[in-house]
Amino acid sequence: MEKVIKGRVWKYGDDVNTDVIFPGKYTYTVNDPEEMGKHAMEDLDPEFTDKVEPGDVIIAGKNFGCGSSREQAAVCLKVKGVGAIIAPSFSRIYFRNGVNNGLPLITSSEVQNVFEHGDTIEIDFEAGEIRGDKGTFSFPPFNEFVFGIMEAGGLIPYTRKRMGIDA
Amino acid sequence: MPKTFSEKILAKYAGVEEVEPGSIVEVIPDVAMSHDNTAAISKTFEKIGVDKLYDPDIHLIVLDHCVPPANATFAENHRQIRTFVKKHGIKNFYDINHGICHQVMAENGHCLPGTIMTGSDSHSTTYGAFGAFGTGVTRSETAVIMATGKIWFRVPETMRIHLTGTFKDGVYVKDLALHIIGKISADGALYRAVEYDGPAAHRFSISERMTLTNLAVEMGAKVGYVPPDEIVYNYLEGRAVKEYEPVFSDEGCHYDEVLEIDLGTIEPVVAAPHTVDNVKPVGELEGEPMEQVFVGTCNNARLDDLAVLAHVLKDKTISSETRLVVIPASSKVMIDAMRLGYVDSIVSAGGTLGTPGCGPCMGNHMGVPGNNEKTLSTANRNFKGRMGNRESEVYLASPHTAAATALSGRITDPRNHPVDWDAIREELQEATLSPVLVKA
Ligand code: SF4
Numbered sequence: 001m002e003k004v005i006k007g008r009v010w011k012y013g014d015d016v017n018t019d020v021i022f023p024g025k026y027t028y029t030v031n032d033p034e035e036m037g038k039h040a041m042e043d044l045d046p047e048f049t050d051k052v053e054p055g056d057v058i059i060a061g062k063n064f065g066c067g068s069s070r071e072q073a074a075v076c077l078k079v080k081g082v083g084a085i086i087a088p089s090f091s092r093i094y095f096r097n098g099v100n101n102g103l104p105l106i107t108s109s110e111v112q113n114v115f116e117h118g119d120t121i122e123i124d125f126e127a128g129e130i131r132g133d134k135g136t137f138s139f140p141p142f143n144e145f146v147f148g149i150m151e152a153g154g155l156i157p158y159t160r161k162r163m164g165i166d167a
Numbered sequence: 168m169p170k171t172f173s174e175k176i177l178a179k180y181a182g183v184e185e186v187e188p189g190s191i192v193e194v195i196p197d198v199a200m201s202h203d204n205t206a207a208i209s210k211t212f213e214k215i216g217v218d219k220l221y222d223p224d225i226h227l228i229v230l231d232h233c234v235p236p237a238n239a240t241f242a243e244n245h246r247q248i249r250t251f252v253k254k255h256g257i258k259n260f261y262d263i264n265h266g267i268c269h270q271v272m273a274e275n276g277h278c279l280p281g282t283i284m285t286g287s288d289s290h291s292t293t294y295g296a297f298g299a300f301g302t303g304v305t306r307s308e309t310a311v312i313m314a315t316g317k318i319w320f321r322v323p324e325t326m327r328i329h330l331t332g333t334f335k336d337g338v339y340v341k342d343l344a345l346h347i348i349g350k351i352s353a354d355g356a357l358y359r360a361v362e363y364d365g366p367a368a369h370r371f372s373i374s375e376r377m378t379l380t381n382l383a384v385e386m387g388a389k390v391g392y393v394p395p396d397e398i399v400y401n402y403l404e405g406r407a408v409k410e411y412e413p414v415f416s417d418e419g420c421h422y423d424e425v426l427e428i429d430l431g432t433i434e435p436v437v438a439a440p441h442t443v444d445n446v447k448p449v450g451e452l453e454g455e456p457m458e459q460v461f462v463g464t465c466n467n468a469r470l471d472d473l474a475v476l477a478h479v480l481k482d483k484t485i486s487s488e489t490r491l492v493v494i495p496a497s498s499k500v501m502i503d504a505m506r507l508g509y510v511d512s513i514v515s516a517g518g519t520l521g522t523p524g525c526g527p528c529m530g531n532h533m534g535v536p537g538n539n540e541k542t543l544s545t546a547n548r549n550f551k552g553r554m555g556n557r558e559s560e561v562y563l564a565s566p567h568t569a570a571a572t573a574l575s576g577r578i579t580d581p582r583n584h585p586v587d588w589d590a591i592r593e594e595l596q597e598a599t600l601s602p603v604l605v606k607a
Contacts, residue, residue, distance in 0.1 A: 015353050015354070017442075019548075019550040019552050019553050020550065020552065023530075023552050024529040024552065024553060025529075025531070025555050027204070027529070028204075028232070028233065028240065029240050043551055043552045062354055063354035063357065063387065066353055066354065066387065067289070068289055069287065069303045071305045071306045071307060089357055091354070091387060092357065092389055093304070093305060096305050096308065097305045097307075101307070143191060143321075145191045146191070154307070155307045155308065155311055156211060156214055156215060156310070156311070159311050159314060159315060160216060163215070163216075163217065163315065
């Protein structure tokens with residue numbers, strides 16, 4: 001996991017649900033992660049998947065990722081290189097999916113009304129800081145157990161390590 | 168210190184004296200359910216690199232999301248799951264002929280008080296209807312349970328919803344659940360356990376409790392829980408797959424929020440597009456044309472739901488301006504509905520009956536709407552694109568409102584078509600196969 005990321009901001013509203021992040025109709029027909037990335041945000045922002053770049057950050061409103069438990073909704077953003085998602089709150093299953101796939105989810109209600117679509121910001125995970133032209137904002141550190149999973153790159157590499165399959 | 172249900176059960180399973188909200192625990196669940204997503208889960212399991220399941224008996228698989236398969240892709244998905252089931256000796260496997268996972272698990276006695284049940288499905292909060300700690304987990308997590316048996320949880324805070332009074336005619340648990348979501352919004356119970364109690368909760372049938380806890384996740388809850396009672400114990404008599412020991416919140420435990428609701432104050436409501444918390448009194452939407460009415464899903468397609476529908480439709484014909492798709496929650500429900508003449512009333516009125524399963528709930532098949540078409544559905548979700556077409560709209564309501572709407576082709580107040588609950592209650596008692604009980 002990169003300690004510092006830098007990218008442009010993609011801004012969305014409250015209650016962005018998993019049906020718009022990754023449409024339900026593809027859940028049993030699209031299995032390849034790269035292919036999943038092509039449908040990321042399809043029903044919310046058709047431009048997203050073509051224009052997003054590695055390190056870009058999503059800043060959204062409350063309850064991001066509500067709805068279905070589908071993991072593709074985290075995977076499709078991870079494969080597009082999304083560096084982090086910042087929101088005042090996440091749906092609980094989405095939060096788990098983020099952690100388990102090594103997609104950092106930052107809970108903060110401070111930056112939502114500060115940064116705009118297209119702004120460039122930097123996130124320092126070690127310092128717990130979000131930095132940009134419009135100021136520096138701190139966020140609470142991740143729980144140790146949760147951070148361990150993210151640091152390992154997600155739940156599967158974490159489990160392999162734990163079971164002694166990977167050193 | 169007095170503890171909540173969640174704190175007690177998580178401490179018990181984690182083997183520690185006590186836990187606080189916010190702490191992280193690891194537990195081994197009694198049941199880990201997965202459905203058509205098992206093929207994907209099995210691939211993740213294989214990536215972990217162990218060749219045997221930690222305990223095949225924890226796992227329970229139901230094929231329901233597209234049954235029978237709509238095309239070769241779905242069929243191949245099912246085939247891979249059957250191969251995996253055989254290879255690993257998974258006994259709790261329900262093939263395409265059973266129904267929707269949550270319903271099938273209940274009918275077959277897997278949902279037990281005082282147990283921890285996970286599902287790779289967000290509506291796994293349903294199991295709280297039986298006093299279980301039921302919650303949705305991710306595909307990777309189910310793969311990790313396959314490998315290690317374990318799952319991590321953050322101990323949730325608890326919100327209590329205290330229910331008193333009785334419903335007025337034409338008002339149901341669906342209206343209550345939508346009313347609560349409308350009031351506290353889609354994240355009103357985020358990360359929390361929701362405990363529904365009070366005299367009214369203990370009068371609810373199994374079916375009604377399942378409707379209630381199923382919808383808990385639509386307000387963000389981790390768990391929806393009704394303290395188990397005689398209604399649950401009677402249902403489990405001769406059905407429970409193993410012994411169980413109920414867990415209850417201690418008297419005087421800490422709830423971080425308490426809602427008091429008198430059922431008599433609730434009116435029939437509809438959740439309008441495109442969020443479940445966009446709840447309005449039915450009167451505000453009355454007259455809105457609906458090209459399709461869908462009575463199905465794990466939320467509202469049990470015997471009592473089909474009973475209301477059949478009673479409203481008996482000897483009548485649905486509007487030629489709409490279609491009515493009816494998909495029973497399980498084969499058991501379908502058999503009982505046939506025996507009681509409900510299928511006859513529904514199909515004679517112009518309804519289309521589908522194979523028990525999820526149907527068009529998430530847009531896989533059997534009733535996907537066309538462009539600009541509106542569907543009034545008894546499901547639990549109305550997000551844009553949910554039923555497989557982003558150019559369509561989904562409205563959520565009770566089966567009674569759905570029945571009234573099918574007759575006119577427009578959203579209609581259920582109270583325009585009253586039903587005789589005493590007659591329905593008697594009929595349902597006759598249904599011996601699934602003793603799904605009745606409206607209080
Ligand atoms: S009926 Fe709908 S909500 Fe229920 S399990 Fe199936 S797809 Fe999910």
